[in-house]
Amino acid sequence: MAPMSLSSSFSILPSSISLAKSNTNPITQDPIFGVTRFSVSSPPSLTSVSASSTRKPAPATKIRPPKEIPEELFFDSTENALKKKKKKDRKKSAKVWVHSLPEVLSYRIHKKNWVAALELFDMLREQPYYQPREDTYMKLIVLLGKSGQPHLAHQLFNSIHEDGCESTELYTALISTYCQNKLVDEAFLILDEMRNLPCCQPDIFTYSTLIKALVDALKFEMVELLYDEMGKRSIMPNTATHNIVVSGYGKAGRFDQMEKIVSSMMESTTCKPDVWTMNAVISSFRDKGQIDMMEKWYEKFCSLGIQPQRSTFNILIAAYGNKRMYDKMSSVMQCMRKAKCPWTTTTYNNVIEAFVTVGDTENMECAFDQMCAEGLKADTKTFCCLINGYANAGIFHKVISSVSLAEKLRIHVNTSFFNAVISASAKEDALMEMERFFSQMKEKECQPDSTTYSIMIEAYRKESMNDKIHYLEQEKQMMISDDKKLNEPEETIHG
DSSP, rough: OHHHHHHHHHSOOOHEHHHHHHTTTTBBOOOOOOBBBOOOOOOHHHHHHHHHHSSSOTTTTOOOTTTTGGGGGTTTTTTTHOOOOOOOTTTOOHHHHHEEEHHHHHHHHHHOHHHHHHHHHEEEEEHHHHHOOOEEEEEEHHHHHTTTTTHHHHHHHHHHHHTTTOOOOHHHHHHHHHHHOOOHHHHHHHHHHHOGGGGGOOOOOHHHHHHHHHHTOOOOOHHHHOOOOOHTTTTOOOOHHHHHHHHHHHHOOOHHHHHHHHHHHHSSSSSSOOOOHHHHHHHHHHHOHHHHHHHHHHHHHHHHHOOOOOHHHHHHHHHHTTOOOOHHHHHHHHHHHHHTOOHHHEEEEEEEHHHHHOOOHHHHHHHHHHHTTTTTTOOOHHHHHHHHHHHTTTTTTHHHHHHHHHTTTTTTOOHHHHHHHHHHHHHHHTHHHHHHHHHHHHHOOOOHHHHHHHHHHHHHHHHTTHHHHHHHHHHHHHHHHHHHHHHHHHHHHHO
């Protein structure tokens, strides 16, 4: 497709980019995003230190906190304001440390600091005023699951029996923790335990959690067994449960089974399809490139009175963009405007990615500029797309400037981001830059994956750098070995 036709297909974007930039105040406005800049003042702790450096030291009679509660558990190095407040309160009563323990535990959980949270929780349980709370256990188990610590969650769960906090919800949270970490067999052991506890019988949320894990593992025959068990227990699947299975069948390309479930939902009086069902179905056909079927089911859902949401429109935009159907992509974007459904970063990411696919950097940049002009914040995917676009077009200096801009805007970097940059460097045969970004990747604690190593090994192979290939292959094997060790249960749990 010629560049001119691509530009015309993207003409739905407002043409006021240059005007918006020309009206930008260079002093108070960001030249790219057009948002007000604020000067960063020094932290209060720094100014207070300089101001009080000539004061006399405080009297030696200051009350100290109990030794059994280390101060470092309460404060991060950056929490100077909170620390200052606690020091002031400490003059009034040493009990403030004890009474603030639940509050600080909640803060640590919120900050996802599971190590400090577990330590504080152990201290809390030793306090004479401690009262077991189910929601505290729930938050800790969820945190450990998200932090990749399922076996520590099981250890914590053992103390639930001592505190008498058993419930179906807590068992389901532990099952979810195992499922999140792909330990389905362990999750089913917990289900077996629940079956024998009259007060903790599995419910629809328990089964839905397990079904989601089985669907992700493509174990559809076990899904059918759980459906049968639910029927025997008179537990009816709800729309959310069906949506999980619909999405799983769709991603696996099992469209016959997917359509069978959706049709049964349409005939049901209690479990009707919703917009999430619509999104699951049309995204499944989008991923397989079956645009006709996607449009057919979209019309069918709309005829049922299901209103598309922003996420639905974004799915359609991505589908048309991947197939280079820019007229239809533009029509969907116009429909969003008419429906007063604002374009989001995800919307623009789909548009940018569409132009990256055809190597149209001009329209790619146009979409990015328009997104910035509308005050939308770019994210990691935005910069991955930009970097891939410039790499495909052989404009390596813009790859480097994009990385610098991402750092300036404090964009969250992850493995995908560094893979894009490393791949761009490899395409340019800039091996020193590739190695520099690989080192930065490790410094940022972004775990290299198989894609990272494949890109670098292939780049070294082109230059016959066998010693570096050997080193990377060894490092890759060590990474695989470490991952296996992390997934092995600790002996203390089952021993």
